[in-house]
Amino acid sequence: MQLYSPTSTAPKRKAFRAPALASLEGMRLGILENGKLNAEEMLNEVAALFVERHGCTIRTLASKRNASAPAPSATLVKVAQEVDFLITGLGD
């Protein structure tokens, strides 16, 4: 028998990884925290390690109001101009 596929007919979105940084030394670091319990504390600890080990500078802290939704594009555009790399993660 002939069956229709139950999956989406939309084309898969092409995704690209940003090129890796050649070095972390002296880079500008941003933090994107998701508003969950302990997120800011955990990310600040991680950022401190980059400062200590690679001489990074912490340039910006951005927050998501909604932990489970993608970061607003305006937030990402803004931090992209201010930092060389961004760290994020769940804190729960």
Add this chain to the structure above:
Amino acid sequence: MPAFSPRIHEAPDDLLAAIDWCYEQGWTDGLPVVPPAVDRVKAMLAVESRPPETVIAHHPATGLDLSLHAAAVNAVMAGCLPEHLPVLVAAFEAMDRPEFNFHGSTASTGGSAPLLVVSGPYADEIGMNADVNLFGPGNRANSTIGRAVRLILRNVFQMIPGISDKSTQGNPGKYSFCIAERARGNPWPLLCAVQGYPPGTSSVTTFAGGGYCNVENHGGNTPEQILGSVADAMANYGCITLGQSVVILAPEHMGIVAGAGWTRERSQNFLFTHAKRSVSGMESVGKYRDREYDTQHGDGAHTLVEKGFVHRGLSPDDILITMGGGDAGGHSCFIPSWSRGRGSILQHAPIRPRS
């Protein structure tokens, strides 16, 4: 634009073999599905006047779209009849709004399931159950519409358990979580009327439900006693957050509440006032957060918010109350939100008449 051409697969002609074949494709929720044969899908789509390629929901995380065609395929697989499709379509039109956040609510460890509450005459028209055994089992429309929601999340939006659906413990509602609001004997305006739809228009309300909590009270005889036990369930330490709530009052309980002249608004105010925990109590279980307290008590705080307490929700409007279930029994229920804050807000949409 290329012509719309959904994929067709050749499956075994034997029905039982075709069911097994669907399992092999990874298309099921664990239960057998009805193989989505081409003719059956076309019959399903005949109730829709819009083109089958019409997109009714979009997944922000993957860019995947839900077309009417894909909705119909999954509806067939769930066991739906064609007249069930308009409810399913309206549900996804509601869930597609960013405020519902259906990606987050279906991917999260929280393990919510979209609860559908169908209100208005269409529920009776398609034989939905608003009465005894409200949450199932037993009624085809309730069971299969709810199941089709899950199959779409799985097959179209690729919310695969363990991969993109990271629910810690899952939720029985993830198989199906769909009810009708009971109109018979309901003393309050139906939800579809409160939502502002014209007479004769039905609606579906969608809510990212975090589970099901039975509220038993066979001894209470006053609104304060009945709603007091509901408020206590809403404020239990495992559930209390700033999230929204759904409360389905059993007819016995509704008789006591509305029989004493209480309106929906008065009941919402009572529940919001009493569904609360002290700050010290919240601290004792490690759930107190300044940020959440400030959200509830800061500028624009509702007048019923009490200093030194954390209430469930931000205002009485965050509590949806209606009636459902069989005539006998002092069993209502409270359904907590997946969202602990404002990460998912319940939505509603009109059910379009069949073409």
